[in-house]
Amino acid sequence: MTEPHVADSHDLIRVHGARENNLKDVSIEIPKRRLTVFTGVSGSGKSSLVFDTIAAESQRLINETYSAFLQGFMPNLARPEVDVLDGLTTAITVDQQRMGSDPRSTVGTATDANAMLRILFSRLGKPHIGPPAAYSFNVASVSASGGFTIDRGADKTKTEKVSFSRTGGMCTHCEGRGTVSDIDLTQLFDDSKSLSEDPFTIPTYTGDGWVVRVIAESGFFDKEKPIRKYTKKERHDFLYREPTKVKINGVNLTYEGLIPKLQKTFLSKDRESMQPHIRAFVDRAVTFARCPDCDGTRLSELARSSKIGKINIADACAMEIRDLAEWARGLKEPSVAPLLAKLRHTLDSFVEIGLGYLSLDRASGTLSGGEAQRTKMIRHLGSSLTDVTYVFDEPTIGLHPHDIQRMNNLLLRLRDKGNTVLVVEHKPETIAIADHVVDLGPGAGTAGGTVCFEGTLEGLRGSDTVTGRHLDDRATLKDTVRKATGTLPIRGAGANNLQDVDVDIPLGVLTVVTGVAGSGKSSLVHGSIPSDEGVVSVDQTPIRGSRRSNPATYTGLADPIRKAFAKANGVKPALFSANSEGACPTCNGAGVIYTDLAIMQSVATTCEDCEGKRFDASVLEYHLGGRDISEVLAMSVTEAEEFFRAGEARIPAAHKIVERMADVGLGYLTLGQPLTTLSGGERQRLKLATHMGDKGGVYVLDEPTTGLHLADVQQLLGLLDRLVDSGKSVIVIEHHQAVMAHADWIIDLGPGAGHDGGRIVFEGTPADLVADGSTLTGEHLAAYVGG
Numbered sequence: 001m002t003e004p005h006v007a008d009s010h011d012l013i014r015v016h017g018a019r020e021n022n023l024k025d026v027s028i029e030i031p032k033r034r035l036t037v038f039t040g041v042s043g044s045g046k047s048s049l050v051f052d053t054i055a056a057e058s059q060r061l062i063n064e065t066y067s068a069f070l071q072g073f074m075p076n077l078a079r080p081e082v083d084v085l086d087g088l089t090t091a092i093t094v095d096q097q098r099m100g101s102d103p104r105s106t107v108g109t110a111t112d113a114n115a116m117l118r119i120l121f122s123r124l125g126k127p128h129i130g131p132p133a134a135y136s137f138n139v140a141s142v143s144a145s146g147g148f149t150i151d152r153g154a155d156k157t158k159t160e161k162v163s164f165s166r167t168g169g170m171c172t173h174c175e176g177r178g179t180v181s182d183i184d185l186t187q188l189f190d191d192s193k194s195l196s197e198d199p200f201t202i203p204t205y206t207g208d209g210w211v212v213r214v215i216a217e218s219g220f221f222d223k224e225k226p227i228r229k230y231t232k233k234e235r236h237d238f239l240y241r242e243p244t245k246v247k248i249n250g251v252n253l254t255y256e257g258l259i260p261k262l263q264k265t266f267l268s269k270d271r272e273s274m275q276p277h278i279r280a281f282v283d284r285a286v287t288f289a290r291c292p293d294c295d296g297t298r299l300s301e302l303a304r305s306s307k308i309g310k311i312n313i314a315d316a317c318a319m320e321i322r323d324l325a326e327w328a329r330g331l332k333e334p335s336v337a338p339l340l341a342k343l344r345h346t347l348d349s350f351v352e353i354g355l356g357y358l359s360l361d362r363a364s365g366t367l368s369g370g371e372a373q374r375t376k377m378i379r380h381l382g383s384s385l386t387d388v389t390y391v392f393d394e395p396t397i398g399l400h401p402h403d404i405q406r407m408n409n410l411l412l413r414l415r416d417k418g419n420t421v422l423v424v425e426h427k428p429e430t431i432a433i434a435d436h437v438v439d440l441g442p443g444a445g446t447a448g449g450t451v452c453f454e455g456t457l458e459g460l461r462g463s464d465t466v467t468g469r470h471l472d473d474r475a476t477l478k479d480t481v482r483k484a485t486g487t488l489p490i491r492g493a494g495a496n497n498l499q500d501v502d503v504d505i506p507l508g509v510l511t512v513v514t515g516v517a518g519s520g521k522s523s524l525v526h527g528s529i530p531s532d533e534g535v536v537s538v539d540q541t542p543i544r545g546s547r548r549s550n551p552a553t554y555t556g557l558a559d560p561i562r563k564a565f566a567k568a569n570g571v572k573p574a575l576f577s578a579n580s581e582g583a584c585p586t587c588n589g590a591g592v593i594y595t596d597l598a599i600m601q602s603v604a605t606t607c608e609d610c611e612g613k614r615f616d617a618s619v620l621e622y623h624l625g626g627r628d629i630s631e632v633l634a635m636s637v638t639e640a641e642e643f644f645r646a647g648e649a650r651i652p653a654a655h656k657i658v659e660r661m662a663d664v665g666l667g668y669l670t671l672g673q674p675l676t677t678l679s680g681g682e683r684q685r686l687k688l689a690t691h692m693g694d695k696g697g698v699y700v701l702d703e704p705t706t707g708l709h710l711a712d713v714q715q716l717l718g719l720l721d722r723l724v725d726s727g728k729s730v731i732v733i734e735h736h737q738a739v740m741a742h743a744d745w746i747i748d749l750g751p752g753a754g755h756d757g758g759r760i761v762f763e764g765t766p767a768d769l770v771a772d773g774s775t776l777t778g779e780h781l782a783a784y785v786g787g
Contacts, residue, residue: 010087013054013389013420017083021048021677022449028438030054032087033387035411035421037434039467040452041709042681043444043668046424047393051093053080054422055391058091078604089420091389094376103177104138104298107367108317108360111350111378116343117360121313123336125306130167135306135313137176137298139168169303169313174291178298178361181267183259185239187285191228199227202262203281217248218255297361314361320754321347322356349381353410354403357497357518357754368540368703370398370517377410386418396427397706400516400735401780404429426709428471432457439467444682445636445668470710475741477767477785482509482724482744488529488698495527496520497758505529507698507729509744510720514734514777515761518753521733525700529731536696540703543675543683548579548590551678552633552671555661555690560653565629568648569622576629582619584610614672625649633672637661640671660689663722665715681707698729705736717742737784740777741766748777 011032018026023045030036038046060077108114118132125135133139145163152158170176185191193199195216198206205211216223220237221230230238241257266282290296297304297314304312308331316324325347331340350356353374358367367375373395380390395411396404408430415421415435425431437460439453452465460468485508493501498520505511513521529535543554552558562573575582583589587607591614594604606612613620613630620628625648635643637658644655661669664685669678678686684706691699704720705713713736720742723730732739740746746769748762761775762768769775770782 012087013089014084014086015049015053015082016085018049018053019081020052021045022445023048023053023081024449026449026451028451028454030420030422030438031436032089032420033415033418034435035415035423035433036436036438037423037425037431038438038440039425039431039709040440040448041444041466042665042685042707042712043679044440044442044448044709045450046440047679048449049438049440050391050422050424051095051393053082054085054088054389055091055093056080057082057085058088058389059093061088062090089387089389090385091391092380093391093393094373094380094395095393102365103179103363105364106317106360107358107362107364107375109138110364111346111375113343113346113360114317116339116346117313117316119339120331120336120343121306121308123339124308124331124333125313126308127306129302129306133169134167135169135299135303137170137178137303139166140170140172140175141168141300142166167302169299171291171294171298171300173293174298176298178291178294178296179288180291182287182289183262184285184287187281188258188262189227192226194224194226195221196223202285203278214246214248214253214255215258218244218246220255317361318359320356321350321358321360322754324360325351325356345382346378349378352406353377353381354399354406354517354753357752357757368398368522370396373397374407380414381410387420389420389422390414392421392423392425394425394707395423396425396430398517398703398735400514400776401429401737401784402776403517408433426707428710431460431471439463439465441466443668445670447668466711467709473710473714473738474784475738477741477770478744481765484509484745488729490524490528493524493528496523497754498523498527499758501528501758501760503747503760503763505731505747506745508724508727509729510724510742511729511731511745511747512734512740512743513731513747513749514740515749515757516753516776519749519751519757521749522702523758524747524749525731525733526702529698529700534696535698535700536691536694537700538688538691538702538704540684540706543687547674547676549675550633550672551637551661551666551669551675551686554675554686555657556693557654557657557671560651560657561629561632564649564651564654565622565624568624571622575619575622576615578614582615582629584614584616586610587614589614630672633670635671636667637669637671638667641667657689657693660692661686663692663719664689665712679707681709681712684708692723697727698731699723701730701732701734703734704732705734705739713738737781740769740781741785746777748775750775750777 013030013032016027026049038050040046056077057080060079063071063074063077106114108117118135121135122130122132143165145161147159147161150158150160174180188202189199190201200212221234227238237257239257239259241255243254243256246253246255266278267286299314304314306312311327316327319327325344328340328344328347333340350358355371355374395407399407404427411421411423412433423430431437434457437455437457438451439460440450441448441452442465453460453463453468461471462468484506487504487506490501490503490505501524513525515521526537526539552561562576565576566573572581574580578589584607586609587593591607591610591612592604593607615630620630622628625643640658641655641662643649644651644658666682666685666689669682684704688704704716708716717739720730720732734740743766746762746764746766747760748769749759750757750761762772762778766781769778770785772778773782
């Protein structure tokens with residue numbers, strides 16, 4: 001018998017001494033060409049091991065194979081905190097990050113399907129209008145002409161005329177956005193006041209600020225004259241004047257009309273990255289309407305005039321992808337056969353992955369986290385690569401139980417092609433298909449970071465870990481449900497795929513809106529429930545934040561703490577901010593000093609002057625309740641709850657906030673922990689804790705179980721119950737069967753996705769849904785509670 005080849009012995013990924021984030025010297029061996037699922041409570045260190053250690057080191061080593069010149073353009077990745085990493089292969093990560101929310105980014109542009117359609121229309125479209133760029137809403141039509149002089153020596157010159165033109169497909173009115181914005185002037189200023197009376201209602205436009213001084217002292221207006229009495233020229237200068245140099249108190253400054261200034265400062269930014277008060281102003285002052293010239297297609301009339309059969313490119317992009325795939329299959333043209341084959345494969349991949357209900361013109365920023373992740377998977381489905389490590393972050397997010405089996409089959413297909421598949425996951429249905437299971441814990445944050453179990457599914461089930469104990473948890477239907485105190489009527493809802501839906505949402509109870517992905521749940525809830533003062537909406541948009549942001553700054557907890565410190569010590573609140581006057585001058589309040597080594601990884605070292613505390617030494621001499629500001633920020637939420645409850649450090653406003661954080665299961669987080677170190681589930685719950693402080697009678701939650709371990713779901717259900725028992729109405733968009741079983745009322749949409757959905761297929765109690773059993777949701781819920 002021949003000895004196995006030495007090359008066949010490298011069948012393990014070996015990790016030894018991993019210490020990234022909260023990992024505690026983790027050593028583990030992961031089998032290659034198998035499907036390994038990493039599980040554990042939220043914050044236990046799953047992402048730190050899989051993404052920040054294994055995938056990050058693979059990417060770093062690949063980057064090092066490029067020349068120094070190319071590495072200069074790449075992000076500098078630090079080597080993870082680990083002693084040995086052996087047996088790595090090329091890692092491809094498919095994470096939960098939402099796609100860019102640029103208004104010109106669509107499902108088609110993000111997956112190259114749009115590029116293929118543009119080439120197709122430029123070859124087969126009648127009339128022929130130009131190259132592929134002529135069908136692109138990101139390319140404007142340009143024409144120019146002029147002359148240049150050629151010097152031929154001996155005083156001889158020759159002038160030649162040149163002209164240039166490019167045909168693009170961009171609609172000139174909306175500049176390829178599909179919508180036009182209109183500004184409500186009444187929300188910008190009170191026109192009964194003069195400039196000297198502080199007429200502006202725009203954030204940062206205060207009477208003594210430089211922005212207002214430039215307007216008032218520009219010399220174009222009478223400061224004492226009410227704005228409504230301006231002449232036509234004064235009004236034009238006030239609202240629309242081009243940038244003009246002015247001199248104020250001997251300083252050269254630029255004056256610009258109010259509207260273009262607002263468009264540059266506020267409207268050009270991504271809405272989700274705005275501070276809450278700025279976003280509220282933009283929502284109040286700006287209305288977006290469909291572009292009247294292109295009817296929202298983003299394309300010029302010329303681009304829409306070219307057709308294949310009776311379909312132009314705007315019609316093709318507006319079709320549901322499964323219908324577009326059928327249309328593409330009907331095209332028989334040998335001259336573009338390779339292009340058609342690639343286009344059909346891409347469109348069929350959408351259908352196969354469960355996204356056939358989308359259209360290519362859908363803005364990518366409107367996709368849910370689960371939809372964005374599956375869209376990124378498209379390019380990997382038909383790949384010829386093997387022996388690659390695919391890393392997935394909760395691929396079942398946003399999936400109805402009916403759709404999870406389809407996702408499982410895709411993961412198994414990738415494995416069966418000879419790839420290593422690493423999946424961070426909480427759902428028992430996906431844990432069940434694993435060849436190898438790694439359970440991290442036992443707790444979250446500092447209480448986690450160790451491997452509690454590794455082995456088979458049966459071994460996990462028999463283990464005494466948190467995951468093992470909860471793996472077969474099944475929620476039971478409630479014996480009695482709460483009675484509604486009123487209803488929220490929705491009539492004739494037709495947003496997106498909704499088909500003239502009439503429904504009464506009960507108030508004073510826990511209502512769950514469910515249905516397969518793409519059935520119209522979000523369209524019904526977010527599109528039909530008025531977002532007035534009484535409605536608190538918590539959607540899936542991720543919270544953003546730099547290394548300087550932490551739970552204290554994000555939740556607003558930092559403000560009452562700074563004020564209490566200032567009052568107790570008779571100094572300014574700004575001293576107790578590491579981003580302001582109290583910052584350590586050596587590291588500027590970062591706590592670490594970064595040394596840039598050009599193409600080599602940057603080195604971060606703890607600041608020697610403040611020892612990582614981020615504050616100037618003089619600030620740490622001020623105390624509240626026997627603690628300085630750095631010691632307070634180093635407290636866990638549970639410690640802080642006790643600290644702010646009574647005694648000298650009693651701060652009711654701060655106590656309320658930390659109490660809400662503890663309610664959502666974040667008692668182990670430290671107040672000053674950088675947001676960049678939080679897991680997806682922790683960020684989701686931090687956001688929920690923040691919104692729980694908003695005043696409102698109706699709470700709308702979009703998939704609050706995202707990123708939550710089986711053990712954490714019970715805590716969430718307790719929180720929802722407390723909200724309802726305090727007199728609130730809670731409406732939850734959710735797929736998790738435990739939340740459905742716990743509901744007082746269920747509204748099920750379907751029966752399918754896209755144009756096969758958009759109808760109410762069931763309304764009633766969970767017990768009635770199980771007894772009815774006629775819908776997909778009913779079948780899966782019956783199996784879950786019976787199971």
